[in-house]
Amino acid sequence: MSAAAVTIAGLTKTFQKGGTTALQEIDLELQPGEFVSLIGPSGCGKSTLLRVIADLVEPTGGTVHVGGKTAHQARVDRDYGMVFQEAVLYDWRTVAKNIALPLELAGWNRRRRAERVGEMVDLVELSGFENHHPWELSGGMQMRVAIARALSFDPKLLLMDEPFGALDEMTRERLNLELLRIWEASGSTVVFVTHSITEAVFLSTRVVVMSPRPGRIAGIVEIDLPQPRSVDTREEPRFFELATELRELLRGRAVKAARVEEGVH
Amino acid sequence: MHAEVAIEQPTPVRKERDWPAALLKRLLLTALVLAALWAIWEGYRWLWMRTGWTRPFVVDDLTMPPLSDIVSRLWEPLAEGQPPLIRDLLDKAAFTAREAAFGFALGAVAGFAIGAVLHHSRLLRRGFLPYVVASQTIPILAIAPMVVIWGGSVGLPVWARVGIISAFLTFFPVTINTIKGLDSADPRALELMRTYAASPWTVLWKVKFPASLPFTFAALKIAATASVVGAIIGELPSSIQDGLGGAILNFNQYYSLDPAALWATNIVAAALGIAFFAVVVLAERLVVKTAPEHVA
Numbered sequence: 001m002s003a004a005a006v007t008i009a010g011l012t013k014t015f016q017k018g019g020t021t022a023l024q025e026i027d028l029e030l031q032p033g034e035f036v037s038l039i040g041p042s043g044c045g046k047s048t049l050l051r052v053i054a055d056l057v058e059p060t061g062g063t064v065h066v067g068g069k070t071a072h073q074a075r076v077d078r079d080y081g082m083v084f085q086e087a088v089l090y091d092w093r094t095v096a097k098n099i100a101l102p103l104e105l106a107g108w109n110r111r112r113r114a115e116r117v118g119e120m121v122d123l124v125e126l127s128g129f130e131n132h133h134p135w136e137l138s139g140g141m142q143m144r145v146a147i148a149r150a151l152s153f154d155p156k157l158l159l160m161d162e163p164f165g166a167l168d169e170m171t172r173e174r175l176n177l178e179l180l181r182i183w184e185a186s187g188s189t190v191v192f193v194t195h196s197i198t199e200a201v202f203l204s205t206r207v208v209v210m211s212p213r214p215g216r217i218a219g220i221v222e223i224d225l226p227q228p229r230s231v232d233t234r235e236e237p238r239f240f241e242l243a244t245e246l247r248e249l250l251r252g253r254a255v256k257a258a259r260v261e262e263g264v265h
Numbered sequence: 266m267h268a269e270v271a272i273e274q275p276t277p278v279r280k281e282r283d284w285p286a287a288l289l290k291r292l293l294l295t296a297l298v299l300a301a302l303w304a305i306w307e308g309y310r311w312l313w314m315r316t317g318w319t320r321p322f323v324v325d326d327l328t329m330p331p332l333s334d335i336v337s338r339l340w341e342p343l344a345e346g347q348p349p350l351i352r353d354l355l356d357k358a359a360f361t362a363r364e365a366a367f368g369f370a371l372g373a374v375a376g377f378a379i380g381a382v383l384h385h386s387r388l389l390r391r392g393f394l395p396y397v398v399a400s401q402t403i404p405i406l407a408i409a410p411m412v413v414i415w416g417g418s419v420g421l422p423v424w425a426r427v428g429i430i431s432a433f434l435t436f437f438p439v440t441i442n443t444i445k446g447l448d449s450a451d452p453r454a455l456e457l458m459r460t461y462a463a464s465p466w467t468v469l470w471k472v473k474f475p476a477s478l479p480f481t482f483a484a485l486k487i488a489a490t491a492s493v494v495g496a497i498i499g500e501l502p503s504s505i506q507d508g509l510g511g512a513i514l515n516f517n518q519y520y521s522l523d524p525a526a527l528w529a530t531n532i533v534a535a536a537l538g539i540a541f542f543a544v545v546v547l548a549e550r551l552v553v554k555t556a557p558e559h560v561a
Contacts, residue, residue, distance in 0.1 A: 075459075084456075084457070086453065088453045090472070102461050
């Protein structure tokens with residue numbers, strides 16, 4: 001049985017505190033090799049959804065499967081790599097040792113680790129920085145280390161929670177391009193949380209638009225821009241059409257949500 | 266939070282310092298501070314003796330011997346025909362150092378172990394921490410005789426028994442700071458370990474322990490000097506004559522005849538404490554690798 005990369009069925013998440021419904025009746029299936037972005041205003045549950053897939057948050061109802069396994073089993077089997085909003089590097093480890101961390105946990109021997117770290121450093125273009133400590137790197141470089149670390153053990157699934165949110169626009173666009181190159185090279189499935197419309201359009205094969213209170217899927221947009229994407233992609237008319245489509249989908253929901261909120265207060 | 270320092274070229278951030286100049290500066294500073302302390306001591310003596318002030322205490326050669334007497338006392342023999350006092354004091358300092366080192370190591374290991382256990386269990390922490398604190402309110406002189414007797418009954422050498430007494434002082438700051446240090450691990454770093462399905466043991470060694478090192482070393486610095494104090498005091502009730510504690514007790518009795526000898530011994534004891542402290546500082550420099558702005 002060739003399993004979907006991620007299968008989510010009837011997923012509901014209610015937080016105990018205040019009884020807020022973060023996610024309601026989410027159904028979603030991701031195919032292997034897809035690059036799927038989750039986009040929506042804050043409070044729409046996009047990060048929560050990602051964390052449920054990562055088995056960092058327990059769902060209240062419904063099921064989540066990763067590569068045919070339960071989300072919990074997938075975490076235990078280290079089937080996914082995760083990148084957070086901040087790089088979360090360990091200050092006391094060098095770049096090379098930060099990248100090697102998951103390999104150490106997986107019990108790789110020193111030689112295999114060094115070999116793989118070398119490959120990953122090349123992949124994220126950090127050659128020459130192997131022995132630097134995190135605080136000696138710029139924010140963008142730190143994020144590249146985090147990506148290399150997440151991919152070092154070759155997971156089939158890469159989960160990214162607003163990884164470039166804290167970076168300046170120029171660094172962000174450069175890393176977007178690099179991420180696509182890495183995605184093509186690794187062949188993994190990516191779930192990418194963002195609140196940037198253009199970033200979602202540029203990167204994704206599909207964009208899942210979410211709406212808040214309760215967190216639901218408002219719509220799914222296929223991004224039919226040709227692969228591989230390049231700096232010119234952002235200037236294509238189709239790029240603007242798709243961005244507009246997303247914007248309208250988001251705005252419709254946001255306006256409605258704002259009205260509801262005003263009514264409450 | 267990470268500093269946003271943009272470096273495009275692989276440049277070494279911490280430049281190789283011009284170390285002979287730095288060393289010279291350091292030595293000069295030390296000499297300056299010592300000279301200032303000397304001036305304060307002698308200035309105080311001179312002023313009080315000159316004016317005849319009696320508060321807070323009468324100053325004469327007995328209460329405050331001149332520093333020159335104290336230092337030169339080190340090079341004079343204890344009694345006719347014996348080696349200079351410093352030889353004797355250095356031997357005794359070496360003996361005390363062994364006790365203190367054992368006490369320091371024992372206290373550091375026990376302190377870390379207790380801290381790690383209490384970190385992992387809120388119940389134990391609530392139950393036991395008050396007694397850990399209470400243990401420090403017991404004067405060391407009150408428990409020393411028991412440790413000496415118990416240690417003797419299991420055949421421990423005397424210096425090890427005193428070391429245990431010293432450890433009683435050193436474990437406490439290490440325990441308190443280990444708990445705080447292990448708690449200080451970045452929650453995001455812990456979450457990352459969760460994505461790797463890491464065991465609690467792995468999390469402890471790979472994340473919490475390195476994160477706690479700045480805290481642990483702050484405690485080890487306190488423990489370093491406390492271990493010397495603990496060893497000296499531990500010698501007193503055990504009537505050990507081979508260490509600095511014995512010397513202090515001895516010179517205490519003859520203070521009115523030979524005040525400079527006690528002061529000289531105090532200087533040697535202080536130097537030992539500083540040496541212990543310096544070793545910990547050196548170890549910290551070698552071990553702790555944190556961002557410069559994070560260094561505690």
